[in-house]
Amino acid sequence: MPHIVIVGAGLTGLATAFWLRRRAPYVRVTLLEARERAGGNVGTEQIHGFRIERGPNGFLARSPALPRLIEALGLSERLLPASSGSRRHRFLYLHGQLHRVPSHPVGLLLSTLLSGEGKKELLVGLCRQIRFSPANRDQDESVYDFVARRFGREVADVFADALVTGIQGGDPKLLSMAACFPRLVDWERRYGSVIRGMIQYVRQQRRQAQQAPGSLSRSQLYSFREGLQVLVDTLVQAVGASLNLAAPVTALRYQPATAVWQVYSPTAPPLQADAVVLSCPAYVQAELLAPLDAALAVEVAAIPYNRIVVAALGYRQVDCAQVPEGFGYIAPQSQGRDVLGVQWCSSIYPERAPAGMVLWRALCGGMRRPDLLDLDDTTLLNRVQREMTTVLKVQGPPVFHHIIRWPRAIPQYVVGHLARLKRINAALTRWPRLFLSGNAYRGIALSDCAEEAERLADQLVSLFPSASHDTTAGRLNSSAKES
Numbered sequence: 001m002p003h004i005v006i007v008g009a010g011l012t013g014l015a016t017a018f019w020l021r022r023r024a025p026y027v028r029v030t031l032l033e034a035r036e037r038a039g040g041n042v043g044t045e046q047i048h049g050f051r052i053e054r055g056p057n058g059f060l061a062r063s064p065a066l067p068r069l070i071e072a073l074g075l076s077e078r079l080l081p082a083s084s085g086s087r088r089h090r091f092l093y094l095h096g097q098l099h100r101v102p103s104h105p106v107g108l109l110l111s112t113l114l115s116g117e118g119k120k121e122l123l124v125g126l127c128r129q130i131r132f133s134p135a136n137r138d139q140d141e142s143v144y145d146f147v148a149r150r151f152g153r154e155v156a157d158v159f160a161d162a163l164v165t166g167i168q169g170g171d172p173k174l175l176s177m178a179a180c181f182p183r184l185v186d187w188e189r190r191y192g193s194v195i196r197g198m199i200q201y202v203r204q205q206r207r208q209a210q211q212a213p214g215s216l217s218r219s220q221l222y223s224f225r226e227g228l229q230v231l232v233d234t235l236v237q238a239v240g241a242s243l244n245l246a247a248p249v250t251a252l253r254y255q256p257a258t259a260v261w262q263v264y265s266p267t268a269p270p271l272q273a274d275a276v277v278l279s280c281p282a283y284v285q286a287e288l289l290a291p292l293d294a295a296l297a298v299e300v301a302a303i304p305y306n307r308i309v310v311a312a313l314g315y316r317q318v319d320c321a322q323v324p325e326g327f328g329y330i331a332p333q334s335q336g337r338d339v340l341g342v343q344w345c346s347s348i349y350p351e352r353a354p355a356g357m358v359l360w361r362a363l364c365g366g367m368r369r370p371d372l373l374d375l376d377d378t379t380l381l382n383r384v385q386r387e388m389t390t391v392l393k394v395q396g397p398p399v400f401h402h403i404i405r406w407p408r409a410i411p412q413y414v415v416g417h418l419a420r421l422k423r424i425n426a427a428l429t430r431w432p433r434l435f436l437s438g439n440a441y442r443g444i445a446l447s448d449c450a451e452e453a454e455r456l457a458d459q460l461v462s463l464f465p466s467a468s469h470d471t472t473a474g475r476l477n478s479s480a481k482e483s
């Protein structure tokens with residue numbers, strides 16, 4: 001019986017184990033998790049009647065993989081789409097004011113978000129988009145440069161910044177457009193411009209919705225009534241005895257003579273494995289790889305992570321009377337505020353707060369304000385409350401708070417990330433049946449992790465089609481995005 005060891009039981013590791021057990025029941029799977037609980041970044045806590053997400057607050061069904069996983073786990077009935085109000089109304093805090101974000105680029109020309117000069121640049125950019133595709137298409141460039149070259153510096157200052165603040169908590173001048181937003185780059189390649197690609201995409205979405213009514217919308221945020229924890233709990237149940245908690249992996253060895261991997265954890269006897277999947281964060285992968293392959297470890301360790309604090313806040317509804325309905329707001333990092341943005345959780349998903357209360361999550365830190373993580377709780381809370389009074393005009397202090405610190409939160413795909421992936425992939429050919437997966441490589445969203453997990457499980461199934469052993473060299477879980 002082939003034995004596959006997976007290191008790290010976040011969504012990626014759990015879903016890989018799940019699909020392996022489902023599609024190759026003849027394979028023995030061992031999933032080792034360092035902590036006492038599985039789920040990694042995903043986790044929901046219930047405190048004083050508030051339902052708080054520690055990490056992700058929801059997911060988009062960007063590819064069919066996550067809906068397929070949810071369906072296979074029997075969770076479709078428990079899905080909870082974001083409220084319609086939160087879908088329609090999103091805000092930016094800019095120049096001391098909250099602004100509603102228009103749902104269409106043309107709406108920006110009528111909004112107060114841009115100056116006259118900024119609107120002129122945007123208009124020129126939009127006209128160019130209709131006529132021809134910009135040059136420089138094969139060169140990796142930053143998110144900021146990509147947007148600025150097409151729509152002007154002011155649009156980049158406001159929207160490229162807001163986009164990466166809201167998704168990655170990153171710096172638009174450092175992040176790679178091709179690695180962070182491959183779909184937009186692909187639209188430009190395929191259709192000649194981002195706007196043309198967007199039009200095609202919307203049409204395609206409509207067609208798919210007509211052909212498969214009831215399928216999950218790709219542009220809508222979802223969670224579950226009980227919170228995202230239910231996804232983790234159901235996966236844990238499904239993988240059963242394969243999962244070993246409180247089992248940190250501390251070393252890996254490869255024996256070329258027997259083509260067997262040895263996996264060491266202080267809490268268990270060494271495991272012999274035919275294949276090893278590292279689904280732990282990149283900085284842990286780098287530590288495990290260093291004694292095997294120093295050059296590979298250096299590449300993996302070079303993937304930076306940001307620091308984020310999530311401050312969950314409960315307020316009395318009467319104290320928040322001036323807060324409009326919607327998803328929340330983002331303060332682009334160029335504004336230098338202490339809070340990157342606030343998600344109005346109980347407006348997005350009703351029943352997240354007790355009656356008469358609201359639940360919000362203020363996110364602080366990111367690439368440009370890592371210092372905020374070092375503040376003690378009282379100082380941090382005071383800073384956050386000051387923002388809530390200034391930006392949202394709340395009339396009283398929070399009745400409840402819960403602070404979660406993420407010292408290494410979200411991997412940052414900086415310019416050069418895709419070239420780094422190629423080098424890692426090349427280095428991995430030296431190590432038979434060793435795979436690196438997780439959110440550090442091909443997408444940080446939960447839907448990316450689910451896609452990666454299913455693809456990797458299928459790759460492993462093809463390596464071990466029955467009980468036979470294949471000695472094909474391992475590689476970084478190959479991807480369509482990379483090719």
Ligand SMILES: Cc1cc2nc3c(=O)[nH]c(=O)nc-3n(C[C@H](O)[C@H](O)[C@H](O)COP(=O)(O)OP(=O)(O)OC[C@H]3O[C@@H](n4cnc5c(N)ncnc54)[C@H](O)[C@@H]3O)c2cc1C
Nearest residue numbers: 008010011012034040041055056057249438439444445446
């Ligand atoms: C604050 C925050 C907000 C986010 N918001 C969203 C959102 O709204 N929507 C969205 O789609 N995504 C969001 N994300 C991103 C998403 O949560 C992650 O990309 C995803 O959960 C990563 O899953 P993973 O399994 O790849 O890694 P992880 O969740 O990091 O799991 C890795 C696992 O490896 C374990 N491990 C570490 N070292 C070892 C070892 N030596 N041995 C064994 N196990 C080890 C860890 O304990 C962990 O359980 C957010 C992330 C954060 C931090």
